[in-house]
Amino acid sequence: MNEQPGALTILAVQFALMSLLAIGGANAAIPEMHRLAVDVQGWMTNKQFADTFALAQLTPGPNVIVVTLIGYHVAGIAGALVATAAMCGPTCVMTYFVGQVWEKFKEARWRIAIQAGLVPVSIGLVAASAWVIALAADHNAVAWAITAAAVIVSYFTRINPLWVFAVAAAIGVMGYV
Amino acid sequence: MTETGTSAPHSPAPSINPPDLSQLFLAFAKISLSGFGGVLPWARRMMVEERRWMTAEEFNEAFSLSQFLPGPNIVNFSVVFGSRIAGPLGAALALLGLLGPPTVIVIVLAAIYARYGDLTLLQNALAGVAAAAAGLVIAVVAKMAAPVFRTPRSPAPFVAIAAFVAIGLLRWPLLYVLAVLAPVSVALAFWRLRA
Numbered sequence: 113m114n115e116q117p118g119a120l121t122i123l124a125v126q127f128a129l130m131s132l133l134a135i136g137g138a139n140a141a142i143p144e145m146h147r148l149a150v151d152v153q154g155w156m157t158n159k160q161f162a163d164t165f166a167l168a169q170l171t172p173g174p175n176v177i178v179v180t181l182i183g184y185h186v187a188g189i190a191g192a193l194v195a196t197a198a199m200c201g202p203t204c205v206m207t208y209f210v211g212q213v214w215e216k217f218k219e220a221r222w223r224i225a226i227q228a229g230l231v232p233v234s235i236g237l238v239a240a241s242a243w244v245i246a247l248a249a250d251h252n253a254v255a256w257a258i259t260a261a262a263v264i265v266s267y268f269t270r271i272n273p274l275w276v277f278a279v280a281a282a283i284g285v286m287g288y289v
Numbered sequence: 290m291t292e293t294g295t296s297a298p299h300s301p302a303p304s305i306n307p308p309d310l311s312q313l314f315l316a317f318a319k320i321s322l323s324g325f326g327g328v329l330p331w332a333r334r335m336m337v338e339e340r341r342w343m344t345a346e347e348f349n350e351a352f353s354l355s356q357f358l359p360g361p362n363i364v365n366f367s368v369v370f371g372s373r374i375a376g377p378l379g380a381a382l383a384l385l386g387l388l389g390p391p392t393v394i395v396i397v398l399a400a401i402y403a404r405y406g407d408l409t410l411l412q413n414a415l416a417g418v419a420a421a422a423a424g425l426v427i428a429v430v431a432k433m434a435a436p437v438f439r440t441p442r443s444p445a446p447f448v449a450i451a452a453f454v455a456i457g458l459l460r461w462p463l464l465y466v467l468a469v470l471a472p473v474s475v476a477l478a479f480w481r482l483r484a
């Protein structure tokens with residue numbers, strides 16, 4: 113934990129903004145979180161960012177929980193709660209009101225166009241997230257091989273990801289990664 | 290009535306069997322703790338198959354709304370569903386059920402990491418998990434992208450690639466990239482609908 117003056121304010125403002133930019137969900141905003149936490153604010157190293165993402169994946173629950181971890185790293189429990197509330201607040205309010213009128217515009221062409229137009233944007237953003245996480249996590253051939261194996265297992269089977277994590281952790285503990 | 294995915298052959302009613310407030314909270318807490326790395330499949334299982342609180346069609350409609358709006362998808366879904374059951378209070382309870390338990394768990398994990406994160410054993414284990422986690426996200430992208438890249442004469446693949454290059458390779462700020470790319474992509478989609 114490296115608390116700085118104004119850290120809570122930065123967390124609140126940056127994640128509230130990110131909340132409205134995360135087209136495709138929390139996993140679409142990973143590069144932006146990386147840019148904020150590692151490049152701009154210097155809150156953590158690349159390696160710590162990869163660890164943070166891994167810890168979030170080991171926690172049951174929605175992907176947004178990575179934001180809670182970043183907030184905790186920056187400013188303890190207060191930071192965790194502020195970052196989480198900021199990441200969820202604006203979009204929840206927006207969803208609440210859009211949800212009321214959504215049905216009314218079901219057939220509207222502009223609504224269909226917005227929905228169709230945002231799908232490829234979200235795919236590109238999540239792909240960028242995958243790339244940023246892989247670069248932060250994979251520093252040798254074994255790590256890249258684990259990533260490749262996880263892709264294949266996860267794409268072609270319905271095995272619980274916890275098993276993939278268990279095997280990967282075991283290979284890590286043996287000192288190969 | 291098309292196939293709804295539930296075993297009930299007739300179910301056009303808006304909501305089949307609405308939950309009360311405590312059921313709502315507990316259901317989202319259970320959904321939240323069921324899955325690792327994203328819990329939307331568990332939401333479908335709970336809402337449509339287990340409790341029959343929504344038809345498959347209602348779920349798909351609420352789900353597409355939750356996906357297309359910015360922000361965490363499942364968080365949006367909890368607000369959409371909770372507000373339909375009991376307005377702002379329902380939305381708040383569903384959201385608290387969804388985020389409360391994992392927030393407590395992750396803070397405990399974070400405290401352990403802050404204390405023991407320097408241990409070589411833990412460092413090595415996490416390095417392995419991080420490499421695997423990257424792979425899981427790549428698999429998610431591959432599943433999302435497959436249908437889009439198969440559509441003939443669609444501008445969508447170019448938009449996806451542009452977003453990837455701008456954010457992943459060039460590391461441009463998300464705000465500026467979206468300010469240009471989102472309107473362009475929506476305009477292309479609109480133009481295609483007219484054609």
